Amino acid sequence: MRLDALTGLTHGQRAELRRRIVEHLGTALIARPGGRPSALCLEGSIDLVCVLLRTNLTQDQAAALFEVSQATASRRWDLLRDTIALALAALVPTVREIVGRGGSVLVDGFLAPTWDWKHARGMYSDKHQESGFNIQVAASIAGDLAAVGDPIPGARHDAYAYAASGLAARLAGHDTLGDKGYQGHATIHPIRKPPKAELTAHDQRFNASVSSIRAAVERTNSHLQNWKILTTRFRPPLEKFPATLRAIVGLYYLKWAFE
Known part of the structure; x- marks a missing residue:
């Protein structure tokens, strides 16, 4: 085998x-x-x-x-x-150990799909058109995993999940950079197009720069999602998901520490 x-x-x-x-x-x-x-x-x-x-x-x-x-x-x-x-808990570093004191952090979220349990409310994400947990992730500018928040029902948007997952509290004291879903919550985020108007050339260049920097946290997400239980439907009862996510985070850092 x-x-x-x-x-x-x-x-x-x-x-x-x-x-x-x-x-x-x-x-x-x-x-x-x-x-x-x-x-x-x-x-x-x-x-x-x-x-x-x-x-x-x-x-x-x-x-x-x-x-x-x-x-x-x-x-x-x-x-x-x-x-x-x-x-593996001892292998999981603090945010400061990854990004340093006051270092900048990238934030993003993804949906971990689950079985559509009829008794579970708030799991269906209109954005993704399926049920699952909203997983909030923080990474360094270099793309190193800095923290993973607690799973939040998928119906909640990133701005809500960012705080409810505990990730916002863990990133206190750090400048954060997120996509448009974190407007008002991340320190830096893309500029939204104003009503009945277009972005200026300067704003378009700024948004392109933010997107290029954010690519690092999207790569971090893809590394986490190598554990397919986060990307293909989670079949066990939903109460078993938090421990599953903690185990995967521990295994991520095991691979990182003993490459």
């Missing part, structure tokens, strides 16, 4: 992840105190959960890859999703 491709992690990165999980919870996480051995060892269980995060296979498909039952895959998913986030 090509685990490097399926998990998005090298052999060394997977070994570091296992070491941190064992250090965090110990080997008794999977091992049974008696009776027959577990269907899947700790190493295999971590790999299975990383495959689910990276590829968004169904649990049936992932179970078939690892030659276990769907029930085992489901238990490992619930057991290790938050554990991965906690074990």
Whole structure:
């Protein structure tokens, strides 16, 4: 099995992840105190959960890859999703560690699509024409991930989600640059076309300059979205999404720290 491709992690990165999980919870996480051995060892269980995060296979498909039952895959998913986030929390830097004291930060958002659960209100985004979570992202001018906000229902626009996700508070003291959706919230943003008038040549050049700088945070988004569970439909119950996002942020910084 090509685990490097399926998990998005090298052999060394997977070994570091296992070491941190064992250090965090110990080997008794999977091992049974008696009776027959577990269907899947700790190493295999971590790999299975990383495959689910990276590829968004169904649990049936992932179970078939690892030659276990769907029930085992489901238990490992619930057991290790938050554990991965906690074990990697020490690798997640502060905004200041990424951009420096008072450094400028780029902000942007994307929709992580989810199953259209009928009981969940406010998840449908008219802009994207599908249900999902609004994910707010901050990056340095160089395109390094600086912070990710808490997931917000997709019906809310970026300006609302920017504050509600906690990202605005984390970026206090930094100049911010965003698109037109952050007007009045980001320090710098494109100039809107005035009613019944056109932008001046100066304003057009300014907007083009802002767009070129913002390309860095869009690249950061694409790196996060390499974990396909953020770009293809999230099938589990919605309450499991925040821990999923935290695990992905931890894995992002694991790859960054152990390239």
